[in-house]
Amino acid sequence: MNLTKPATLADIGRAVGVSAMSASAVLNGSKTSTRISAETRNRILEEAARLRYRPNAAARALNRRKMNTLGLAGIVDSGELNAYFLEILNGVLEAAGRFNQNITVFTLHDWNVDSGRLADFCDGRIDGLILVAPVIAKPQPELFPAHTPFVSLHSNHAIPGVINIESDEEKGAQDIVQHLLQQGHTDILHLAGPAGMLGTRRRLAGFKKALAAAKPRKLVARSIEGGFSSEDAASALRTWMRDNQGATLPTALFCANDASALGCMEVLSQAGLRVPHDISIAGFDDTIAARTSVPQLTTIRQPLRQMGGKAVELIVNREQNPRPESDNIVFPTQTMFRASVAQPPKKPIPVPDLR
Amino acid sequence: MNLTKPATLADIGRAVGVSAMSASAVLNGSKTSTRISAETRNRILEEAARLRYRPNAAARALNRRKMNTLGLAGIVDSGELNAYFLEILNGVLEAAGRFNQNITVFTLHDWNVDSGRLADFCDGRIDGLILVAPVIAKPQPELFPAHTPFVSLHSNHAIPGVINIESDEEKGAQDIVQHLLQQGHTDILHLAGPAGMLGTRRRLAGFKKALAAAKPRKLVARSIEGGFSSEDAASALRTWMRDNQGATLPTALFCANDASALGCMEVLSQAGLRVPHDISIAGFDDTIAARTSVPQLTTIRQPLRQMGGKAVELIVNREQNPRPESDNIVFPTQTMFRASVAQPPKKPIPVPDLR
DNA sequence: CTGAAAGCGCTTACAG
DNA sequence: CTGAAAGCGCTTACAG
Numbered sequence: 001m002n003l004t005k006p007a008t009l010a011d012i013g014r015a016v017g018v019s020a021m022s023a024s025a026v027l028n029g030s031k032t033s034t035r036i037s038a039e040t041r042n043r044i045l046e047e048a049a050r051l052r053y054r055p056n057a058a059a060r061a062l063n064r065r066k067m068n069t070l071g072l073a074g075i076v077d078s079g080e081l082n083a084y085f086l087e088i089l090n091g092v093l094e095a096a097g098r099f100n101q102n103i104t105v106f107t108l109h110d111w112n113v114d115s116g117r118l119a120d121f122c123d124g125r126i127d128g129l130i131l132v133a134p135v136i137a138k139p140q141p142e143l144f145p146a147h148t149p150f151v152s153l154h155s156n157h158a159i160p161g162v163i164n165i166e167s168d169e170e171k172g173a174q175d176i177v178q179h180l181l182q183q184g185h186t187d188i189l190h191l192a193g194p195a196g197m198l199g200t201r202r203r204l205a206g207f208k209k210a211l212a213a214a215k216p217r218k219l220v221a222r223s224i225e226g227g228f229s230s231e232d233a234a235s236a237l238r239t240w241m242r243d244n245q246g247a248t249l250p251t252a253l254f255c256a257n258d259a260s261a262l263g264c265m266e267v268l269s270q271a272g273l274r275v276p277h278d279i280s281i282a283g284f285d286d287t288i289a290a291r292t293s294v295p296q297l298t299t300i301r302q303p304l305r306q307m308g309g310k311a312v313e314l315i316v317n318r319e320q321n322p323r324p325e326s327d328n329i330v331f332p333t334q335t336m337f338r339a340s341v342a343q344p345p346k347k348p349i350p351v352p353d354l355r
Numbered sequence: 356m357n358l359t360k361p362a363t364l365a366d367i368g369r370a371v372g373v374s375a376m377s378a379s380a381v382l383n384g385s386k387t388s389t390r391i392s393a394e395t396r397n398r399i400l401e402e403a404a405r406l407r408y409r410p411n412a413a414a415r416a417l418n419r420r421k422m423n424t425l426g427l428a429g430i431v432d433s434g435e436l437n438a439y440f441l442e443i444l445n446g447v448l449e450a451a452g453r454f455n456q457n458i459t460v461f462t463l464h465d466w467n468v469d470s471g472r473l474a475d476f477c478d479g480r481i482d483g484l485i486l487v488a489p490v491i492a493k494p495q496p497e498l499f500p501a502h503t504p505f506v507s508l509h510s511n512h513a514i515p516g517v518i519n520i521e522s523d524e525e526k527g528a529q530d531i532v533q534h535l536l537q538q539g540h541t542d543i544l545h546l547a548g549p550a551g552m553l554g555t556r557r558r559l560a561g562f563k564k565a566l567a568a569a570k571p572r573k574l575v576a577r578s579i580e581g582g583f584s585s586e587d588a589a590s591a592l593r594t595w596m597r598d599n600q601g602a603t604l605p606t607a608l609f610c611a612n613d614a615s616a617l618g619c620m621e622v623l624s625q626a627g628l629r630v631p632h633d634i635s636i637a638g639f640d641d642t643i644a645a646r647t648s649v650p651q652l653t654t655i656r657q658p659l660r661q662m663g664g665k666a667v668e669l670i671v672n673r674e675q676n677p678r679p680e681s682d683n684i685v686f687p688t689q690t691m692f693r694a695s696v697a698q699p700p701k702k703p704i705p706v707p708d709l710r
Numbered sequence: 711c712t713g714a715a716a717g718c719g720c721t722t723a724c725a726g
Numbered sequence: 727c728t729g730a731a732a733g734c735g736c737t738t739a740c741a742g
Contacts, residue, residue: 004501004502005477005502006477006502007501008718008719008720009719009720010719010720011731017669018728018729019727019728019729020686020719020720020729021720021721021722021730021732022723022727022728022729024609024719024720024721025721026719027645028720036727037727037730040727045718052474052497052500054474054475054477054478055478055719056417056423056478056479056718057478057479057480058413058417058422058479058480058718058719058721058742059417059479059718059719059721059734060719060720060721061416061720061734062411062413062414062718062719062720062733062734062736063717063719063721063722063733063734064721064734065413065719065734066626067412067413067480069459076445076448076449077443079449079660080445080643081441081444081445081448083541086436086441088433089460090431090434090436093431093460093462094431094434094462097435097462101457102459102461103460104424104458104459104460105444105448105458105459105460106457107448107452118408119407120407120409122361123361123410124361124407124411124412124413124414124735125412125413125424125457142407145360145361145407147359147361159715175512188422190717207458229648236454237715257645258728258739260522262649265649266649266651268485268730269649269650269694275649286436287643288435288645288704289643292585292614292647292648293396293619293647293648293649294617294620294621294624294630294645294648294649295624296621300413305434323505339624363734363735363736364735364736365735365736373712373713373738374713374714375711375713375735376712376713376714376736376737376738377711377712377713378737379736379737380712380737383736383737391711391712392712395712396711408735410735411734411735411736412738413734413735413736414718414734414735414736415735415736415737416718416736417717417718417719417720417734417735418717418718418735418736418737418738419718419736420718421739422730559712636732648717
């Protein structure tokens with residue numbers, strides 16, 4: 001394969017018989033571009049086309065101190081991007097296209113271990129960095145180099161100087177539990193996220209608020225710690241079912257997120273129970289998983305794509321508008337009514353024996 | 356926010372009282388690095404740490420003509436990366452980590468329209484470009500600048516000078532249809548991909564081979580054009596069911612990929628049919644969707660992550676080994692036996708009325 | 711052991 | 727209207 005070198009402004013200048021600056025003025029639209037004679041201008045354009053000239057990105061970045069590239073950093077768990085990250089990535093890519101930005105994805109494995117790497121990314125290869133669900137208990141300033149703007153999504157802790165984007169999770173949780181109550185459910189199990197996480201606390205708070213607001217009637221409501229992954233949720237539910245062998249099965253499950261809801265669906269399906277006929281399930285997030293599951297998942301939509309797009313927008317517009325509207329931007333949530341929630345079964349069902 | 360400028364080698368040199376080159380030698384490990392006195396060396400290291408020096412990526416890239424970044428270009432359909440792309444992205448990111456490469460994602464919407472953009476990405480911002488399932492009927496050389504190495508995954512057409520990575524799709528299709536036959540299925544409907552696509556033809560060929568190899572017995576087998584998306588498959592199946600109202604329902608569906616299998620599952624579920632009790636379904640790819648669906652999908656695994664990793668490896672090792680082992684690398688497939696395929700129902704079931 | 715020079719490809723003042 | 731100069735931050739020969 002013939003790896004010829006790409007043409008430079010100097011090459012074009014030489015071919016046309018002008019300086020590289022003239023070529024620059026014509027091709028890369030600096031202020032002087034209009035002051036080049038039409039004649040020269042055309043010859044430069046022709047030659048550039050002939051040589052397939054493309055301005056070198058590194059050279060330009062060095063000069064302008066701008067790469068037109070934003071970084072997106074998030075956790076890759078068990079070698080796999082999760083559906084939540086994917087939604088955000090979709091929104092980020094879409095907005096990046098609109099703003100003419102490239103997106104470089106940085107994968108981390110553990111915020112405790114890897115938060116020190118963030119600063120390494122700020123070496124001129126990106127103009128800003130978007131943190132997806134960072135968990136940085138002690139956000140020391142040296143982790144966030146001052147010359148690079150950061151924006152976070154669902155940050156677990158406030159980071160000084162970093163705008164955070166989130167959604168009203170508590171309200172969302174409250175809404176969906178209210179929906180379950182309206183459907184007639186009287187025995188709801190909340191499969192919560194990992195203890196100590198902000199999202200876990202907020203969903204739990206919404207769960208409790210909805211119950212408190214319910215008309216006084218015989219309600220059973222409890223929550224157990226599950227996790228944000230299918231596996232963690234499945235194993236938490238299995239454990240709970242073993243421990244509650246023969247007791248009455250809840251009529252509905254409110255899960256920490258879509259992934260955990262699907263993990264539970266799998267466990268229930270293996271136990272011979274049908275969703276929503278025997279038991280209703282609600283998730284949280286409205287990721288692609290909620291839309292492709294069978295039955296489709298009733299869930300709380302966080303507008304993750306818009307939130308990702310907003311992150312891009314904030315960084316890109318930072319120059320014109322360095323003072324953001326707020327340091328914590330909250331998006332509304334929305335209940336997505338789908339097939340996984342129905343009315344409770346007429347008769348109570350016992351917790352099945354897991355073979 | 357205080358956007359101070361990052362420290363440069365010159366800053367360090369000035370502070371220590373040596374030249375920027377000495378700092379370069381010590382910090383960025385050029386050949387001469389060992390020849391700096393221990394004393395100077397230490398003072399440079401200390402100062403660099405104090406100033407949080409980080410070599411500027413753009414400057415280094417300009418000098419070395421290497422960005423340590425690879426591009427990944429693929430289609431974003433209806434604003435959404437699909438699960439297939441996601442698997443590859445996971446493999447690419449993993450391998451990129453191993454080889455110390457960054458990954459920039461470029462989203463295209465239509466190969467016909469956007470293939471011209473590929474060359475624009477080759478402006479020094481990436482050192483190589485991975486094409487995901489390109490469909491470029493006339494792969495003219497000017498689309499692929501000679502100074503940038505390209506690798507494709509599942510290319511629909513051979514591209515001169517571009518190594519392609521694929522899997523043995525025909526064999527995979529043959530295997531899974533054989534599995535259906537072994538389970539006792541005698542009426543199999545193949546919901547094929549879009550007409551004219553290489554992957555569609557290969558799966559169809561495998562389907563036919565398996566049928567031909569089956570012991571002669573009463574078999575019904577047919578195929579209809581569906582598509583690679585849930586929506587297209589669902590609508591194709593709905594149409595087929597309307598057209599075949601009251602006829603005998605196939606006992607098994609072999610779908611073009613996992614996404615289309617899930618689309619079909621949704622249609623069947625809405626029609627009150629249960630998988631696999633009433634009808635079996637098999638997919639293709641083994642994406643995350645196959646593992647999170649309920650029931651989990653029996654499917655053909657294409658090792659998409661390894662394939663993505665291989666693409667990275669080929670580009671990174673290109674310098675040492677510019678002549679690749681082959682210009683078309685074929686990975687083996689594997690049948691994933693899961694819950695969506697079982698034995699056919701005892702009695703034939705009629706094609707249901709879609710309300 | 712260390713530094714002055716030149717260059718990567720582009721751009722931005724500044725002269726003419 | 728056009729070009730010579732200087733600089734972005736780094737690296738690679740080449741001198742001393």
